[in-house]
Amino acid sequence: xxxxxxxxxxxxxxxxxxxxxxxxxxxxxxxxxxxxxxxxxxxxxxxxxxxxxxxxxxxxxxxxxxxxxxxxxxxxxxxxxxxxxxxxxxxxxxxxxxxxxxxxxxxxxxxxxxxxxxxxxxxxxxxxxxxxxxxxxxxxxxxxxxxxxxxxxxxxxxxxxxxxxxxxxxxxxxxxxxxxxxxxxxxxxxxxxxxxxxxxxxxxxxxxxxxxxxxxxxxxxxxxxxxxxxxxxxxxxxxxxxxxxxxxxxxxxxxxxxxxxxxxxxxxxxxxxxxxxxxxxxxxxxxxxxxxxxxxxxxxxxxxxxxxxxxxxxxxxxxxxxxxxxxxxxxxxxxxxxxxxxxxxxxxxxxxxxxxxxxxxxxxxxxxxxxxxxxxxxxxxxxxxxxxxxxxxxxxxxxxxxxxxxxxxxxxxxxxxxxxxxxxxxxxxxxxxxxxxxxxxxxxxxxxxxxxxxxxxxxxxxxxxxxxxxxxxxxxxxxxxxxxxxxxxxxxxxxxxxxxxxxxxxxxxxxxxxxxxxxxxxxxxxxxxxxxxxxxxxxxxxxxxxxxxxxxxxxxxxxxxxxxxxxxxxxxxxxxxxxxxxxxxxxxxxxxxxxxxxxxxxxxxxxxxxxxxxxxxxx
Numbered sequence: 163x164x165x166x167x168x169x170x171x172x173x174x175x176x177x178x179x180x181x182x183x184x185x186x187x188x189x190x191x192x193x194x195x196x197x198x199x200x201x202x203x204x205x206x207x208x209x210x211x212x213x214x215x216x217x218x219x220x221x222x223x224x225x226x227x228x229x230x231x232x233x234x235x236x237x238x239x240x241x242x243x244x245x246x247x248x249x250x251x252x253x254x255x256x257x258x259x260x261x262x263x264x265x266x267x268x269x270x271x272x273x274x275x276x277x278x279x280x281x282x283x284x285x286x287x288x289x290x291x292x293x294x295x296x297x298x299x300x301x302x303x304x305x306x307x308x309x310x311x312x313x314x315x316x317x318x319x320x321x322x323x324x325x326x327x328x329x330x331x332x333x334x335x336x337x338x339x340x341x342x343x344x345x346x347x348x349x350x351x352x353x354x355x356x357x358x359x360x361x362x363x364x365x366x367x368x369x370x371x372x373x374x375x376x377x378x379x380x381x382x383x384x385x386x387x388x389x390x391x392x393x394x395x396x397x398x399x400x401x402x403x404x405x406x407x408x409x410x411x412x413x414x415x416x417x418x419x420x421x422x423x424x425x426x427x428x429x430x431x432x433x434x435x436x437x438x439x440x441x442x443x444x445x446x447x448x449x450x451x452x453x454x455x456x457x458x459x460x461x462x463x464x465x466x467x468x469x470x471x472x473x474x475x476x477x478x479x480x481x482x483x484x485x486x487x488x489x490x491x492x493x494x495x496x497x498x499x500x501x502x503x504x505x506x507x508x509x510x511x512x513x514x515x516x517x518x519x520x521x522x523x524x525x526x527x528x529x530x531x532x533x534x535x536x537x538x539x540x541x542x543x544x545x546x547x548x549x550x551x552x553x554x555x556x557x558x559x560x561x562x563x564x565x566x567x568x569x570x571x572x573x574x575x576x577x578x579x580x581x582x583x584x585x586x587x588x589x590x591x592x593x594x595x596x597x598x599x600x601x602x603x604x605x606x607x608x609x610x611x612x613x614x615x616x617x618x619x620x621x622x623x624x625x626x627x628x629x630x631x632x633x634x635x636x637x638x639x640x641x642x643x644x645x646x647x648x649x650x651x652x653x654x655x656x657x658x659x660x661x662x663x664x665x666x667x668x669x670x671x672x673x674x675x676x677x678x679x680x681x682x683x684x685x686x687x688x689x690x691x692x693x694x695x696x697x698x699x700x701x702x703x704x705x706x707x708x709x710x711x712x713x714x715x716x717x718x719x720x721x722x723x724x725x726x727x728x729x730x731x732x733x734x735x736x737x738x739x740x741x742x743x744x745x746x747x748x749x750x751x752x753x754x755x756x757x758x759x760x761x762x763x764x765x766x767x768x769x770x771x772x773x774x775x776x777x778x779x780x781x
Contacts, residue, residue: 166210170296173206177302184310190238190248197234197310201227204307207299208291219290226277226287234274237267250321254331264323264334271318279311280372281379282349292368293427297418300364304371305411309403312378315342316399319386320561327389339387342379347490350376354497358504358595363417363427366501367410370453373498374406377468380491384471391478393567397554398468404553405460405542409452412535416446419528420509423521429505434514438521443510445532450506452539454499456585460542463549465495466581467574495584496591503592504599546576
């Protein structure tokens with residue numbers, strides 16, 4: 163019942179073809195052409211549903227991909243200017259000889275390939291595109307298309323920007339590798355954390371793709387960091403690209419099958435499907451075992467090689483930070499097991515919904531497809547060394563790695579005791595994380611302002627939109643007015659210029675006449691004399707009027723002062739009278755008559771007299 167099937171499968175096939183063109187391109191310009199063809203073909207897959215959310219996700223994907231393509235085109239132009247060709251050949255010496263900072267090339271490469279690779283902070287399109295795209299499109303985007311970015315990094319960093327180990331510019335190569343190790347570590351750790359904190363199955367798998375691309379970039383950085391000793395880093399990146407293509411498309415197609423039978427992708431609304439879909443549950447366990455690196459499945463093979471790569475880098479360089487990076491790698495393995503176990507538990511365990519009693523298990527065609535995936539991931543995991551010999555070593559021999567390291571790739575101890583304990587540590591960390599989620603998961607909410615999209619891209623978008631609006635305002639309002647005002651000013655200047663030319667042509671020098679003598683003293687007329695007399699009289703009248711006004715004010719002040727003194731004397735007399743009358747009243751008050759004193763008062767007085775008498779006798 164899916165709409166527009168012809169369009170979907172047409173662009174789906176076109177995306178496959180363009181992706182294949184990226185991997186077989188013989189130079190950067192051909193790679194760029196296929197890269198852009200893949201971008202526009204995948205855009206149609208993202209917006210297939212044609213609703214508001216899918217269109218918004220498609221626009222974000224398209225904007226970022228086009229910006230990345232322009233950055234990659236800048237690298238191509240730079241190489242064409244420096245080398246005169248865009249082939250995959252060493253060019254670091256020529257870049258430095260031309261006075262160009264190699265870091266400029268690396269930054270543009272990160273902008274060009276990093277968008278497709280989903281590396282942080284260029285990842286924001288990926289968790290928006292996967293949930294809205296159909297499951298087959300998500301499988302293609304995650305399993306194949308994002309590998310083109312990692313492949314571009316491999317070709318450029320291991321070939322174009324590489325030099326021999328003893329070269330003076332080898333420090334640049336080591337710095338590039340160290341940068342990519344940290345970018346990979348941040349990408350795989352942050353992607354795993356965001357996968358744990360999300361509750362949409364496809365969004366968790368999208369963040370899982372970001373995290374797994376971090377593993378690949380981590381391995382790329384480890385290989386570039388060691389130069390000719392970086393065979394294990396290259397092998398880990400190459401093997402994980404292959405393995406991730408299988409187990410991630412496996413997981414996305416399983417998510418599509420669950421959605422097809424239940425119509426639900428929210429993990430909080432799923433649950434209890436182990437009885438209705440036991441076969442799907444088994445296939446999901448196999449895919450989860452692959453991505454978490456359980457021995458016997460393909461993810462285990464590439465993660466062991468990547469782990470060996472970072473340990474080799476630490477033993478050769480003895481940088482303490484590399485040991486911390488190895489610990490981040492181990493912890494991220496546990497986080498990977500945590501989010502994939504979360505999907506498996508919330509989907510197939512718990513209480514089933516009553517309306518899912520009619521849910522059926524996978525069809526025969528689904529079983530055949532997922533059975534094929536199971537055979538592939540199990541075959542690579544069981545025959546690990548044979549897979550490395552046939553898939554990795556032929557590619558590694560094309561690069562200038564030391565023969566000793568290439569020989570070690572043929573004898574990797576996949577089944578050693580130390581290697582077999584790595585999944586145990588991962589699942590111990592996963593169990594601890596799941597217990598924390600079960601206890602506090604409902605209270606953990608990632609604030610919107612903490613996202614890279616809000617902090618960086620939305621601010622850039624708002625600033626760009628404001629700049630565009632300002633330019634539109636200038637072009638629609640200010641610019642036409644400025645042009646009209648400029649025309650008016652030009653016309654006035656032109657008119658004034660013409661008038662000046664005419665005046666200059668008509669100008670004639672005046673005739674010279676001797677100056678006439680005039681007395682500096684002007685005669686006084688009767689009218690002037692009368693004006694002065696009248697002005698003097700007016701000033702005298704104003705002065706007299708002013709004195710009269712002041713005299714009136716002084717008279718009023720004297721009268722007011724006299725009245726105040728009279729009132730004060732009157733109030734003083736009244737107070738004296740009241741005082742005299744009060745004393746007379748007190749004297750006439752019977753209270754002061756000794757006849758009215760009580761017996762107790764006489765006793766107190768007598769006691770006081772006796773005390774005084776005794777005191778006098780004692781002296």
